[in-house]
Amino acid sequence: MKYADVIIDISHEKLDKTFQYIIPAAMEETLVVGMLVHVPFGRGNTLRDAYVVGISQSPSFDISKMKYIASIPESRLPVEGRLIQLAAWMKTNFGATMSQALKTVLPVKETVNGRTRKYVCLNVSQNELSDYLAKISGNRTLAARARLLEALMDNPRIEQDMAAAKLSVSAQTIKSLEKTGKIRVEEEMKFRNPVPQGVRKDDRKLLNEKQKYIVDSFCEDYAHGIRKTYLIHGVTGSGKTEVYMNMIENVVNQGRQVIMLIPEIALTYQTVMRFYQRFGDTVSILNSRMSKGERYDQFVRAKRGDISIMIGPRSALFTPFADIGLIVIDEEHEAAYKSETSPRYNAIDTAIHMAGLADASVVLGSATPSVVSYARCMDGRYRLFTLSDRAAGASMTKVHTIDLRDELKSGNRSIFSRKLQELIADRLNKGEQSMLFINKRGYAGFVSCRSCGHVMRCPHCDISLTEHTNGKLVCHYCGYETPMVKRCPECGSPYISGFRAGTEQIEQLVKRMYPQARVLRMDMDTTGGKDGHTRILEKFAGHEADILVGTQMIVKGHDFPDVTLVGVLAADMSLYAGSYMASERTFQLLVQAVGRAGRGKRTGEAVIQTYTPEHYSIQAASKQDYEEFYNQEIQYRTLLNYPPVCNLLLVRFSSVDEDALNRAVKTLPKPDESSQVIGPANASLYKANDIYNKVLYIKNPDYAILTGYAQRMEMLARTDSSYRKVNVQFDFNPVNI
Ligand code: ADP
Ligand code: ZN
Ligand code: ZN
Numbered sequence: 001m002k003y004a005d006v007i008i009d010i011s012h013e014k015l016d017k018t019f020q021y022i023i024p025a026a027m028e029e030t031l032v033v034g035m036l037v038h039v040p041f042g043r044g045n046t047l048r049d050a051y052v053v054g055i056s057q058s059p060s061f062d063i064s065k066m067k068y069i070a071s072i073p074e075s076r077l078p079v080e081g082r083l084i085q086l087a088a089w090m091k092t093n094f095g096a097t098m099s100q101a102l103k104t105v106l107p108v109k110e111t112v113n114g115r116t117r118k119y120v121c122l123n124v125s126q127n128e129l130s131d132y133l134a135k136i137s138g139n140r141t142l143a144a145r146a147r148l149l150e151a152l153m154d155n156p157r158i159e160q161d162m163a164a165a166k167l168s169v170s171a172q173t174i175k176s177l178e179k180t181g182k183i184r185v186e187e188e189m190k191f192r193n194p195v196p197q198g199v200r201k202d203d204r205k206l207l208n209e210k211q212k213y214i215v216d217s218f219c220e221d222y223a224h225g226i227r228k229t230y231l232i233h234g235v236t237g238s239g240k241t242e243v244y245m246n247m248i249e250n251v252v253n254q255g256r257q258v259i260m261l262i263p264e265i266a267l268t269y270q271t272v273m274r275f276y277q278r279f280g281d282t283v284s285i286l287n288s289r290m291s292k293g294e295r296y297d298q299f300v301r302a303k304r305g306d307i308s309i310m311i312g313p314r315s316a317l318f319t320p321f322a323d324i325g326l327i328v329i330d331e332e333h334e335a336a337y338k339s340e341t342s343p344r345y346n347a348i349d350t351a352i353h354m355a356g357l358a359d360a361s362v363v364l365g366s367a368t369p370s371v372v373s374y375a376r377c378m379d380g381r382y383r384l385f386t387l388s389d390r391a392a393g394a395s396m397t398k399v400h401t402i403d404l405r406d407e408l409k410s411g412n413r414s415i416f417s418r419k420l421q422e423l424i425a426d427r428l429n430k431g432e433q434s435m436l437f438i439n440k441r442g443y444a445g446f447v448s449c450r451s452c453g454h455v456m457r458c459p460h461c462d463i464s465l466t467e468h469t470n471g472k473l474v475c476h477y478c479g480y481e482t483p484m485v486k487r488c489p490e491c492g493s494p495y496i497s498g499f500r501a502g503t504e505q506i507e508q509l510v511k512r513m514y515p516q517a518r519v520l521r522m523d524m525d526t527t528g529g530k531d532g533h534t535r536i537l538e539k540f541a542g543h544e545a546d547i548l549v550g551t552q553m554i555v556k557g558h559d560f561p562d563v564t565l566v567g568v569l570a571a572d573m574s575l576y577a578g579s580y581m582a583s584e585r586t587f588q589l590l591v592q593a594v595g596r597a598g599r600g601k602r603t604g605e606a607v608i609q610t611y612t613p614e615h616y617s618i619q620a621a622s623k624q625d626y627e628e629f630y631n632q633e634i635q636y637r638t639l640l641n642y643p644p645v646c647n648l649l650l651v652r653f654s655s656v657d658e659d660a661l662n663r664a665v666k667t668l669p670k671p672d673e674s675s676q677v678i679g680p681a682n683a684s685l686y687k688a689n690d691i692y693n694k695v696l697y698i699k700n701p702d703y704a705i706l707t708g709y710a711q712r713m714e715m716l717a718r719t720d721s722s723y724r725k726v727n728v729q730f731d732f733n734p735v736n737i
Contacts, residue, residue, distance in 0.1 A: 002028055003059050004069060006039060006050035007102075010080060015102045018053060020060055021069045030072065031055065033088045034081035038070040049073075051084055053098055079303060079320045080106065086318075086354050093353075093703075095649075095710040095730030096343030104343060105318045107299040108292060116187050118160035120174060122152045123184045129153060132182060144173045152183065160185065191297040191306070193281060194290065199273070200280035205391075207246065211239050214385045215246045222250065222361065229352055231332070231377050232365040233626065234387030235396075236595035240365045241271065242391065244328050245278055247363060252282070252308045256325025256360075261347060263336040264288060264313040265533075265556050272311065279309055286312030286319075314339065314347045317354070324358040327351045331556075332364035332373060333588055338735045346733065348373070367595065368588040371637065372733075374630050375644040397566075397597045397604040399622045403613045404570070405453055408495075415509065420567045420607045424510075427565045428517055428546055434565040435596055436510065436549045438503055439574040439589045446576035447473060447484070451493035453611035455576050456485065462640055464576035466684060467498045476578060477697060477737075479681030506569065507549045514547070522550035555593045564604045566597040571610040571618055578684070579737050580642040583617040587629045590621035641676065641699055643733050649706040650731040651696040651713060652683070658692045660725040665694055667722055669712040675700045706732065 005018040021039050023031055031037070033052050041048040047070055059066060087101035094101075122129065133149055136142045148169045151158060163169045177183050207215060214232060221228070234240045248258045262271065267287055275283050284298045284307045301307050303320045310319040314337055317327070329337065329348060337347040348364065355362045364373055364382070377384035390396070402417040412418060427434045446464040448455045456465045458475035465473040471484050488496045503523040510519050522536045533553060540548045541560055548554055555566075568590060575586040590608060598604020610618050620629035638645045655661040665680040676699040683693035700706050710730045717723040731737075 001025075001059075001063075003056050003066075004031065004037070004052045005054035005056070005060075005098075006037065006052050006069075008039070008041060008048050008050045010051060010102075010106055015106065016099045018098075019050070020066060022059075022063070022066050023055070024068050027069060027072065031069075032085070034083075034085035035072060036074060036078050036081060037072050040067050040070055051080060053084055053088070053102065079322055082354075082357055083318060083320065085357060086350070089353055090343045090345050090350060092707055092711075093349070094343040094345045094732055095707070095714065100342050104315075104339075104345070107296055107318065107320065117190060119186045119188060120148065120152070120158050120160055120163055121184050121186055122156040122182075124182050126153065129182065144169050145177055148173065148177065149182065157186075191301050192294050193301075194285055194294065194298070195276050195281045195283065197281070199276045201277045203277065204245075205239070205242050207242065208239065208391060210387055210389075211243050211246075211391070214243050214387070215250075217383075217385070218247050218361075218363070219250050227355065227359060227361045229355075229362040229364065229376075229382045230385060231369055231373055231382045232363065232385045232387065233369050233374075234365065234367060234385075235390065235624070236367045236592070237390040237392065238367075238387035239391030240330070240387065241274065243387075244330065244363065244365065245275070247326065248279075248309060248328065251325040252279075254325065256308075256323045257302070257319075257321035258309045258326045258328065259316055259319055259321070259324060259351075260309065260311045260328040260330065261314060261316055261337070261351070262311060262330045263334040263556070265336070265553065266331055266334075267311070267313065268559075270559060275309070275311055282307055283309040283311060286310065286316045288313070317347055317351055324354070324360045326361050326363065327355055328363045328365070330365050333366045333368055333370040333584075335585075335735045340736065342729060344729075344731045344734070368591045368626060371584050371630065371633055372644040374626075375634065395598070395603050396624065397594050397606050399594055399606045399608060399624070401613050401618060401622045402607055402609045404609050404611050405451060408450060415506070415569060415609075416513070416567075417607065417609050420609065421513070423565050423605060423607060424514065424517075424547070424567070428514060431546075432564045432602070433540070433543065433545075433560060433562045434547045434567065435554055435560075435563055435593075436506060436547060436567045436569060437555055437593050438506060438549075438551055438569050439571065439586065439593075446572075446578060447496060447498050448572065448576065448611060449488035449490060449493055450495040450497070450611065452488060452491040453572075454488055454490040454496075455572075455612070456482075461580075461678070462636075463580060463582070464578045466578050474682075474684075476681065476684035476695075478678045503549055503551060510547055510549060517547050518545040519547045519549060520545040522548060522554050552589055555589065555596055560596065561601075563596055564598055564602050566593050566604070566606040568593050568606070568608045571608050571621075572612060575610075575612070575615060575617060580637070580640065581735060581737075583615075583629075583633055583636070587617040587621050587633075590618065591624055591626075594621065594624065646676075646699045646701050647703045647706055648733050649698045649700075649710060650734045650737060651698070651710075652729045652731065653680070653694045653696070653726055654691050654729075655726045656691055657725045660722065661692050661694060663722045664720075664726040665696070667716070667720060668696070669709065669716055671698055671709055672700065672705050674702070675705060675709070703732075 002023045003020050004023050005020055007018055035052045037050050038047045039050045083105040087105045091098050091101040136146055147167045178185055232240050251258055272285055286295055286298055299320055302310055310316050339345045351362050376382045400419055402419055407417050424434055447467050456473055458465055458480050460480055461475055461477040465475055468474050472481050473484055474481050487494055503521055507519055507521040520536055520540055574589055575582055594606040597606050616632040653665055671677050678697040680694045680696040683695045717728040
């Protein structure tokens with residue numbers, strides 16, 4: 001016998017509550033997770049709708065008290081069913097509980113959604129109405145009825161509130177009239193629509209040849225029923241968005257719906273406006289500034305079929321459209337597509353899985369594709385398209401790479417190279433804008449030699465060591481430790497130290513060096529408040545400042561036509577971030593930063609300052625050559641066995657009780673022989689908020705072996721007493737380590 005776990009009520013608070021039923025033998029073949037079934041419920045055994053969220057071989061309580069599933073009312077999977085199936089897949093593939101997964105995919109029901117309006121409508125013919133009116137005229141007690149019916153003679157649909165206010169007809173009167181069948185009351189839900197009205201304006205561009213080729217290839221595949229994943233590798237400004245819009249239009253014209261993901265930070269007014277203009281109010285958006293109610297309204301509108309296109313960050317993936325035909329993921333390399341709470345899902349893989357369930361295609365786009373996605377193009381899993389020129393004719397930025405070691409040797413100890421100083425002054429003279437960019441906030445932790453550029457690295461993991469307050473250099477993958485060095489092991493220079501620089505210091509320095517300049521700063525500290533970062537960007541876009549100093553936030557997705565100079569102060573800060581993804585992140589940030597300069601009519605210049613100009617990330621970024629970067633990076637990943645060559649599972653153990661934590665990590669389940677195990681080691685933040693953290697990394701080319709390990713680990717954590725005070729979390733192919 002088999003047993004089904006069902007949820008009766010899919011409102012959020014109730015998702016934890018599952019009930020188990022016996023699956024009748026006749027249903028065993030057909031019943032799958034996600035299906036809607038009818039089950040007898042409560043003392044009266046009234047039949048209720050329920051969704052199957054799990055199927056198991058053994059009962060979780062006394063069978064003699066268990067009831068049978070009554071029937072399967074429809075064989076087609078409802079929208080919720082598809083999302084529940086997706087949740088089940090996420091639970092397994094990202095190591096979460098079913099309840100966590102369900103809460104991620106099912107929208108939070110909000111009672112504040114759509115205010116309903118009631119309309120009183122004529123339910124009989126005009127003739128019949130005249131007869132009835134003749135009958136009751138003169139009857140004083142029915143005067144209110146007569147008033148309403150006379151009004152309905154002129155206008156067969158009147159809002160109930162209006163009837164009450166203008167005609168003084170009570171709800172009681174309406175109810176009794178409704179009983180006679182002469183009228184009926186219709187309810188209409190009004191949902192908030194975030195799209196400004198009347199902005200529709202078709203200023204579609206005539207696609208250039210390359211854009212046209214991509215759109216045509218996609219449409220041809222689509223027409224032939226071919227569904228797959230495509231990657232558009234196109235430099236910033238090459239017209240990717242224009243391409244997406246044409247693909248979207250094609251799919252929407254076939255009566256299907258589209259989800260378009262954009263990282264929240266890049267979800268700018270400019271981008272969203274282009275979609276409104278093209279698609280009017282068939283498009284809706286989701287963003288974190290909307291209230292819960294507003295967001296829920298958008299899900300309801302999607303489910304009702306009021307809209308066909310949803311634009312939003314990661315969570316928009318779970319829009320309950322009836323028939324999804326396409327999922328577009330712009331800036332697909334962004335770390336924001338990985339969830340940082342359980343289930344720590346990856347929106348790209350989840351989108352691809354969902355596309356499989358819904359018979360949809362997936363289109364990814366980026367100027368700097370993730371190494372994982374590009375590798376999938378190379379092995380034929382995705383189809384690759386390339387756009388290598390800017391669509392509107394703007395020329396590519398001129399890049400200067402400055403070796404800070406040379407600056408030091410020639411006596412310049414400032415954080416600004418001579419070239420950068422010269423160019424900033426030039427821009428101030430011309431009244432053009434500059435951006436100064438620090439690709440990591442504050443203190444980076446790595447230790448490097450300012451004379452030769454040598455960086456201290458872990459001999460086992462080949463990632464940068466981090467300087468700890470106890471004076472030791474530590475690898476936070478494997479826990480390797482070595483005392484802090486006094487002299488550079490490469491060149492003997494005493495100028496070896498932790499690398500520090502903050503946006504605030506830079507801002508002060510700029511103000512001192514260029515007293516006439518108007519300077520704005522943007523980082524985590526200045527962007528507090530609801531629209532903090534938008535306000536700063538708007539000021540800068542409005543030319544209320546000459547120089548914008550900031551962290552990565554300033555290089556993502558914004559278009560400032562007057563910026564003709566971008567300075568990257570120390571490219572090395574993200575290069576030695578102590579992660580196997582550091583080179584990839586650095587390359588992406590540098591290319592994006594460089595791409596900020598000269599988006600208008602004037603050609604831009606960029607200055608990249610570094611202690612290691614020979615590093616391939618910096619070299620390739622200076623030339624804006626993605627392939628050169630990829631070819632080097634994939635060798636490193638292959639050599640060291642990191643994704644995409646291998647899959648990586650990070651298990652995080654945390655506890656307020658240090659002893660309990662130490663005991664727990666001694667009783668780990670034995671990993672498969674083909675797996676490589678690193679750790680357990682102290683996390684880079686070993687103690688934070690009085691919680692102790694340890695990490696374990698397991699590598700295996702076979703993803704399924706890792707999910708299997710996570711399941712055994714999870715079982716152990718649930719049953720073993722040494723885990724009682726220890727929290728265990730899984731992160732598959734983490735991107736923020
Ligand atoms: P991306 O999404 O790759 O950054 P966009 O689609 O935003 O590129 O295009 C960059 C700019 O070029 C936009 O102003 C857009 O209107 C313009 N553009 C795109 N395609 C064309 C085209 N075929 N002809 C003229 N201008 C275009
Ligand atoms: Zn040195
Ligand atoms: Zn190590």
